[in-house]
Amino acid sequence: xxxxxxxxxxxxxxxxxxxxxxxxxxxxxxxxxxxxxxxxxxxxxxxxxxxxxxxxxxxxxxxxxxxxxxxxxxxxxxxxxxxxxxxxxxxxxxxxxxxxxxxxxxxxxxxxxxxxxxxxxx
Amino acid sequence: xxxxxxxxxxxxxxxxxxxxxxxxxxxxxxxxxxxxxxxxxxxxxxxxxxxxxxxxxxxxxxxxxxxxxxxxxxxxxxxxxxxxxxxxxxxxxxxxxxxxxxxxxxxxxxxxxxxxxxxxxxxxxxxxxxxxxxxxxxxxxxxxxxxxxxxxxxxxxxxxxxxxxxxxxxxxxxxxxxxxxxxxxxxxxxxxxxxxxxxxxxxxxxxxxxxxxxxxxxxxxxxxxxxxxxxxxxxxxxxxxxxxxxxxxxxxxxxxxxxxxxxxxxxxxxxxxxxxxxxxxxxxxxxxxxxxxxxxxxxxxxxxxxxxxxxxxxxxxxxxxxxxxxxxxxxxxxxxxxxxxxxxxxxxxxxxxxxxxxxxxxxxxxxxxxxxxxxxxxxxxxxxxxxxxxxxxxxxxxxxxxxxxxxxxxxxxxxxxxxxxxxxxxxxxxxxxxxxxxxxxxxxxxxxxxxxxxxxxxxxxxxxxxxxxxxxxxxxxxxxxxxxxxxxxxxxxxxxxxxxxxxxxxxxxxxxxxxxxxxxxxxxxxxxxxxxxxxxxxxxxxxxxxxxxxxxxxxxxxxxxxxxxxxxxxxxxxxxxxxxxxxxxxxxxxxxxxxxxxxxxxxxxxxxxxxxxxxxxxxxxxxxxxx
Numbered sequence: 001x002x003x004x005x006x007x008x009x010x011x012x013x014x015x016x017x018x019x020x021x022x023x024x025x026x027x028x029x030x031x032x033x034x035x036x037x038x039x040x041x042x043x044x045x046x047x048x049x050x051x052x053x054x055x056x057x058x059x060x061x062x063x064x065x066x067x068x069x070x071x072x073x074x075x076x077x078x079x080x081x082x083x084x085x086x087x088x089x090x091x092x093x094x095x096x097x098x099x100x101x102x103x104x105x106x107x108x109x110x111x112x113x114x115x116x117x118x119x120x121x122x
Numbered sequence: 123x124x125x126x127x128x129x130x131x132x133x134x135x136x137x138x139x140x141x142x143x144x145x146x147x148x149x150x151x152x153x154x155x156x157x158x159x160x161x162x163x164x165x166x167x168x169x170x171x172x173x174x175x176x177x178x179x180x181x182x183x184x185x186x187x188x189x190x191x192x193x194x195x196x197x198x199x200x201x202x203x204x205x206x207x208x209x210x211x212x213x214x215x216x217x218x219x220x221x222x223x224x225x226x227x228x229x230x231x232x233x234x235x236x237x238x239x240x241x242x243x244x245x246x247x248x249x250x251x252x253x254x255x256x257x258x259x260x261x262x263x264x265x266x267x268x269x270x271x272x273x274x275x276x277x278x279x280x281x282x283x284x285x286x287x288x289x290x291x292x293x294x295x296x297x298x299x300x301x302x303x304x305x306x307x308x309x310x311x312x313x314x315x316x317x318x319x320x321x322x323x324x325x326x327x328x329x330x331x332x333x334x335x336x337x338x339x340x341x342x343x344x345x346x347x348x349x350x351x352x353x354x355x356x357x358x359x360x361x362x363x364x365x366x367x368x369x370x371x372x373x374x375x376x377x378x379x380x381x382x383x384x385x386x387x388x389x390x391x392x393x394x395x396x397x398x399x400x401x402x403x404x405x406x407x408x409x410x411x412x413x414x415x416x417x418x419x420x421x422x423x424x425x426x427x428x429x430x431x432x433x434x435x436x437x438x439x440x441x442x443x444x445x446x447x448x449x450x451x452x453x454x455x456x457x458x459x460x461x462x463x464x465x466x467x468x469x470x471x472x473x474x475x476x477x478x479x480x481x482x483x484x485x486x487x488x489x490x491x492x493x494x495x496x497x498x499x500x501x502x503x504x505x506x507x508x509x510x511x512x513x514x515x516x517x518x519x520x521x522x523x524x525x526x527x528x529x530x531x532x533x534x535x536x537x538x539x540x541x542x543x544x545x546x547x548x549x550x551x552x553x554x555x556x557x558x559x560x561x562x563x564x565x566x567x568x569x570x571x572x573x574x575x576x577x578x579x580x581x582x583x584x585x586x587x588x589x590x591x592x593x594x595x596x597x598x599x600x601x602x603x604x605x606x607x608x609x610x611x612x613x614x615x616x617x618x619x620x621x622x623x624x625x626x627x628x629x630x631x632x633x634x635x636x637x638x639x640x641x642x643x644x645x646x647x648x649x650x651x652x653x654x655x656x657x658x659x660x661x662x663x664x665x666x667x668x669x670x671x672x673x674x675x676x677x678x679x680x681x682x683x684x685x686x687x688x689x690x691x692x693x694x695x696x697x698x699x700x701x702x703x704x705x706x707x708x709x710x711x712x713x714x715x716x717x718x719x720x721x722x723x724x725x726x727x728x729x730x731x732x733x734x735x736x737x738x739x740x741x742x743x744x745x746x747x748x749x
Binding site: 027031032034040041042044045046047049052080081082083084085086087092093095096097099100101103104107108110111114115 | 355356357358359362364462463464469472473476479480483484487488491495499501502503504505506507508509512513517623689704706708709715717
């Protein structure tokens with residue numbers, strides 16, 4: 001029974017993934033680009049002319065067969081890193097991605113240490 | 123005239139605060155066991171004056187007294203009365219007055235509601251709180267005085283930003299301020315506790331309700347802000363991880379951690395110094411948030427230069443607060459020698475704090491990082507929703523499991539004899555999750571995990587709830603808050619996964635169809651209102667499958683003073699879903715861009731948060747009963 005359940009999970013994950021991926025892809029890119037003329041809105045959320053233009057450009061890039069990463073690089077080159085909401089992992093942004101996990105692990109170690117030390121005293 | 127009255131009131135408030143500090147100090151030195159009567163009286167007078175000061179400013183707004191620069195800059199005679207009043211705290215100077223009100227009222231209430239605690243502890247709290255009040259009073263007087271006068275007196279004011287002309291402005295800031303300015307009182311109490319060595323259980327007891335009150339209002343403030351953003355900003359979301367939003371979330375994490383660790387201090391006399399640290403950082407984060415927002419440093423580093431005095435004042439105040447409390451803390455710190463067993467309720471509370479600190483630090487790093495890259499490498503980056511979703515969401519999954527298991531653990535020492543029960547819950551959660559996925563046919567691995575973990579928490583809390591009704595001795599407040607949090611995550615997850623978004627460019631009369639919907643732009647109407655003109659779209663949305671028809675009327679508004687263009691979304695809410703529609707003109711052509719969204723279970727997100735707060739307030743009433 002256990003095996004059947006895992007099989008079910010497996011099938012559901014992968015069928016749903018492939019069916020959806022393509023339609024989600026474009027929206028995901030729009031959501032990750034900042035509308036530069038708006039106050040805190042993504043390209044996907046904005047009504048502005050700038051957003052409309054960027055949407056057309058992204059559509060063209062997808063047609064040309066560019067990958068998601070290539071599109072971000074293209075946009076960042078043209079408008080600066082400011083346009084991308086999810087900073088890319090590079091030397092400059094290393095600490096941004098690294099610190100949260102360092103806190104997570106560090107916090108866990110502190111708790112572990114606290115509990116262990118107390119146990120030794122008994 | 124109102125300008126003079128306001129200034130006199132502000133000055134007398136400074137004198138009163140100084141008097142309170144002086145008398146409190148005298149009282150501490152005296153050998154009498156009770157607090158001088160005059161301290162109560164002056165505190166009461168102080169609270170009355172601060173309200174008088176605020177009403178003076180409101181009066182200036184109501185009669186449109188443009189001899190006040192503040193009124194001139196933020197009001198207009200043609201504005202409806204309601205927005206004249208709420209405009210009072212819709213600007214930097216006026217909102218600072220609201221700060222002072224809450225600082226003062228909380229100081230007075232804390233004084234009179236803590237009779238059964240030692241004299242010196244209460245007096246030191248009063249002194250510290252009045253030092254905070256003085257700090258902000260000086261800020262108002264020398265830098266951001268709402269009562270500054272202007273001559274010659276202008277005929278007309280500049281008006282209030284239309285986005286702020288909304289009922290939400292009347293309640294959103296006061297609620298949030300009750301939350302994070304309210305946290306000042308346990309900042310002061312924590313310092314007083316360090317000074318007077320008043321620690322442990324009874325200290326936890328004295329601040330418990332204040333933490334719950336500020337937490338409840340902070341949550342409500344964030345809720346109202348989110349609802350406001352949802353219907354006003356026109357993109358259909360309610361949380362954007364915007365720096366200003368983050369600034370309100372940071373103290374919330376600290377408060378949530380605090381109200382859990384207070385339980386441990388109260389029950390087991392453990393974690394005293396950690397509780398103190400949390401008290402201190404909650405208010406520190408509130409002031410930090412204010413600094414970041416008011417100095418303009420967050421939106422762009424350059425506006426900081428245009429108004430450096432504001433930022434520099436708060437920054438110096440903040441440094442004094444941080445270094446002062448840090449110095450005191452290190453001075454008083456001593457090791458605790460009590461036991462925490464790895465398997466106990468204490469450990470689970472620590473785990474809660476661990477996750478809260480992780481969220482807090484992640485959001486803090488995300489908010490501040492762009493400032494550092496800009497200063498150090500002159501490269502501006504954005505840290506937006508995709509970053510926070512990637513880092514925080516997977517951790518939330520684990521957090522929810524702990525949140526379900528934790529409350530079941532016993533104090534001191536615990537044994538898990540209920541593993542079978544948890545396995546059953548997990549199985550149920552899996553079944554429900556996969557039936558949801560099967561039904562809607564759309565998901566990713568992470569969203570599955572989020573749904574499963576929130577269902578696990580909901581089911582576990584639900585059985586607790588049943589138990590509590592049967593045995594009538596369970597912790598109802600906690601159960602309600604935990605189950606609501608589970609529902610909150612579940613509904614956000616479902617909403618995020620199953621929202622539909624489409625946009626079209628269409629002319630009047632055109633019909634577009636997609637999935638099983640048909641949408642038609644029937645006509646446009648031009649209307650003139652008191653302070654704005656509106657183009658109102660008349661759109662029909664037909665669900666072909668359900669044979670259901672709805673009319674939605676999004677608007678494009680042109681406000682007069684100041685002249686601004688805004689887009690009003692049309693929203694149709696019911697228990698299952700929201701329809702959300704916005705309209706904008708394309709290049710002054712006959713084409714309109716129509717954006718249609720279907721957002722399932724939207725209203726349940728708001729209800730979950732309201733229930734979360736309800737749980738918190740229920741706990742306050744329970745505490746009041748016990749006392």
